[in-house]
Amino acid sequence: MHVHLRRSLAAVLGVTAVVSAAACGVSGPVANGEPIAFGPAGRTAYPLTFDNCGTKVTFRTPPRRVLILNGTSVGEVESFLMLGLGGSVVANAQSYGVSDDPSMIGRIKALPTGGVTANKNFDVPAEQVLKLRPDLVVSTWSGGFDARKGFATREQLAAAGITSLVNPVNCASGKPDATAAEKTAYKNQSINSSLEFLLLLGRIFDVQKRATELVDGLRARVDAIRRRVAGLPAKKVLIAYPGMAMMNANGLPAVMTGGIYDDVIRAAGGVNAFAGQGENLTRTLSREQLAAAQVDVLVVGLFTPQEKGDAEAAKLFAAYPQWRASRTRTYTVVSDGVYLGPLNAAGVEKIAAAVRSGG
Structure with a gap:
């Protein structure tokens, strides 16, 4: 989720997590001065060194004690679980409670929390991180290492022998001195962003074959839908989260647009009803704008x-009967499948089914 939306949710909901919508990297992570090649899967050669959001990180062995910070995200912990890396997690602060893969709810709940508690800024404070003595701390955004929020800095962690990692697509999020490339990457989101993080974890943990097979399978599911809808008229799709109305200044459902939201909808054969308008629309959308939108499919x-x-769909159809979706009762229900994370294929499949059934 973009930084101001992340703060809005955190302020109201504490540590309840929402998966981040993040940007696709302009270029991949860098290892030993060269871009990491996500080609044929091989064994990781340690030490593995690369630049991560302007910080040089080195892995001499696969991490064995991982702390996953909250950051109002669930995409990172889901990625660990789908790669079979849950055993390396000594503390996880991410959770959601609803998922497009129902098995995820219990699997996340079963992970250890390490006894950590959130501070007033809704993430694990520095003293608890250091006491836990992880060998890797993962944050969905750069802001997870902001000392002004009471969090351990990357420099502080490094001095304690702890490696830190930001999901590369979110380098610019919470980073005041973000480069132009990082800002561009943060804005230009895509499903590929989710897959790149899986491949990066595969490299770090020396499970490249597993990561490649997982990514190939997820990509194949999305590509199958893309081929099926190719050439068909694109339906106007609206993604609305009624439970996130605190994110909108007018108390409306949080309408998601831009970046990965638009990409998920495109892959499903639609076009976002507010395509490309970005994070500001979620905050400022008015009832008049929502009423005037062309909506063929409600998500x-x-x-x-x-x-x-x-x-929730029935309530929105009653409030906006002028939508075509309201007349045809065309909708689907998603949760984390439209956010940054490994479940985008599920989101695409759900939306595509509704797009095709919309008449």
């Missing part, structure tokens, strides 16, 4: 387990 996003997708 209801679930934020909490208590929400019922069918009921």
Whole structure:
């Protein structure tokens, strides 16, 4: 999730997590001064050194004690689990409670928390991180290492012998001195962003074959949908999270647009009803703008387990009967499949089914 939206949710909801919508890297991570090649899977040659958001990181062996910071994300912990790396996690601060892969809920809950608790800025404070003595701390955004928020800095961690890692697509998020390339990368989001992180973890943990096979399978699922919808008229799709109304100044459902949201919708054969307008729209969208939108397919996003997708869709159809989707009752329900993370294929498949059924 973009930085101001991340803060909005954190301020209202504490450590309840939402998967980050993040940018696709302009160039991949760098190892030993050269771009990491995500080619044929091989064994990782240690020491593995690369630049991560302007910080040089070195892995001499696969990490064995990993702390995953909250950052109002769940994409990182899901990536660890899908790669079979849950055994390396000594503390996980990410959670969501609803998922497009229902098995994820229990799998995440089963991970150790390490006894860590969040500070007033809704993540693990520096003293708890250092006491835990992890060998790797993972943050979805650069802001997870901001001393002004009470978090351990990357320099502080390095001095304690702890490696830090930011999901590369989020380098610019929470980084005041972000480079132009990092800012561009943060804006230009895509499904590929999610896959690149899986491949990076595969390299770090020496499970490249596993990561490549997983990514190939996920990409194949998305590509199958792209081929199926190629050449068909694109339907106008609206992604709305009623449970995130605190993110909108007018109390409306959080309408998601730009970056990975647009890419997921495109892959499913649609076009975002507010394509390319970005994070500011989520905050400022007015009731008049929402009423005037062309909506062929409604995508209801679930934020909490208590929400019922069918009921939320019915409420929106009643509030906006002028939408074509309201007349045809065309909708689907997603949760984390449209955010940065390994479940984009599930999100694409759900939306594509609704797009094709929309008449």
